[in-house]
Amino acid sequence: MKALRFHEWGGPLRLEDVADPTPAPGEVLVEVRACGVGRTVLNCISGNLGSEPDKLPRIPGHELVGTIRACGSGVDSGREGELVAAYFYLTCGECRACYAGMQSCCENFAGYLGVDRDGGYAELVTLPAQSALPLPEGLDPVTATVVPDAVATPVHVAGVANIRAGDRVVVVGAAGGVGAHMAQVAALHGATVLGLDVDRRKLDFLADELGVDVADSSDFSSVRLPVAWSGADVVVDFLGSAKSLRWSLDALGVGGRLVVLTTFKDVDVAVSPRQLVTRHQTIAGSRYCGKAEFMRAADLVARGDVRAVIGAQVGLDGITALHDRLAAGEVMGRGALALDG
Ligand SMILES: [Zn+2]
DSSP, X not given: OEEEEESSTTOOEEEEEOOOOOOOTTEEEEEEEEEEEOHHHHHHHHXXXXXXXXXXXXOOOOEXXXXXXXXXXXXXXXXXXXXXXXXXXXXXXXXXXXXXXXXXXXXXXXXXXXXXXXXXXXXXXXXXXXXXXXXXXXXXXXXXXXXXXXXXXXXXXXXHTTOOTTOXXXXXXXXXXXXXXXXXXXXXXXOEEEEEESOHHHHHHHHHHXXXXXXXXXXXGGOOOOTTOSSEEEEEESSOOHHHHHHHHHHXXXXXXXXXXXXXXXXXXXXXXXXXXXXXXEEEEOOSOOHHHHHHHHHHHHTTSSOOOEEEEEOGGGHHHHHHHHHTTOOSBEEEEXXXX
């Protein structure tokens, strides 16, 4: 099969002929039809999510969508032909967290698809059967690439932040792959959404195409909430910089909830416990999603309740150029690798 592999963490991708994988017991063989391309895959390749030398060479790509073509022993062969998308985290399915539907906090976490085992930048991939989650029939594979992370993560965040009708929600990094879908999921919950980003073209898209109020956050010291807002009920920060976190904490109103997802080892922010108490505020961390939320995301996309924002689509030979555009912040929403035809 054709596959894109890297041979050192942080090294370049090479388009190579690789032996077809065969499914081990408990696994399925998936013909990849499309794969989401976002900043997280750049993080995976760079070694930020794990960089063990014995995991090389590696095929990245964790947001894959495809069709099950074969089942290993112990897997119901009736699944052949099923359209599936991959759950990003490698989990056990049998611990307290998994049973509770919090698979992203699995007590026996075994790493990430595309880092600790091969992902979807290839014509074929094997997955643990429990990582290949069924998609609604007839869903377009490229459209479906937003399900595994770009929509599933916001569905989880909406639960973490308890977003309710009438809430005033700020999305920091609203034109990014997850942000553009977070804005839509918040609106689905009945929230009024303010989207922050830095590029005029992206802000215009959010305002004109998604109906989101926008503000330019090139300089956080000049970003103001709408006049009618006394404060934000929810801020979802996808940037994770010291400046974005400071602004986010200060923007919270009474009862406000800040959700953090993007973090960096060297970034901290001062928090006033006294303010948290007197203003009844919450800071919550959010880690990926549970599998039930993943399924809910698939339904939202299949029904058209959430629109897939895919700003660029390429074949295997166009991935490196797309990665460069992503790193430069030039892609609206998500990118996608399409293998059909
Ligand atoms: Zn588990």
